[in-house]
Amino acid sequence: MSTIDLTSYHRIAPLPISGEVEDAKARIHQTLDQFDHVEIKEEGTHYVHAVFTSKWMKFKDDLELYIDEKTHLLHFKSGSRLGYYDFKVNRKRVERFKSLFKKV
Numbered sequence: 001m002s003t004i005d006l007t008s009y010h011r012i013a014p015l016p017i018s019g020e021v022e023d024a025k026a027r028i029h030q031t032l033d034q035f036d037h038v039e040i041k042e043e044g045t046h047y048v049h050a051v052f053t054s055k056w057m058k059f060k061d062d063l064e065l066y067i068d069e070k071t072h073l074l075h076f077k078s079g080s081r082l083g084y085y086d087f088k089v090n091r092k093r094v095e096r097f098k099s100l101f102k103k104v
Helices: 022-034 089-103
Strands: 038-043 045-052 060-068 074-082
Touching: 022 038, 022 060, 022 074, 038 060, 060 089, 074 089
Parallel strands: none
Antiparallel strands: 038 045, 045 060, 060 074
16 A cells, blocks of 8 residues: 555555654654554654554564655555455554544
């Protein structure tokens, strides 16, 4: 699932953001702190890569966040490492992330 993907099934809208990149990154961290079983694996000026581990089977899912400073959008790429169908777990996670992000 991605904000860049052109196929409707895998597409999700980017999130409009305001303020400076540093503010957006702080909000990303505050939002991720509200999830269980998540670890930040990589981070750059405009980028955060988090890995979620499922509680039961220990499956790993990746969530990549990219702050586009020019368009003031937060882009997402989320997916399971194994298999093709994930019962919409990643879509639901991104939707929850977006909802929580708007509140912090």
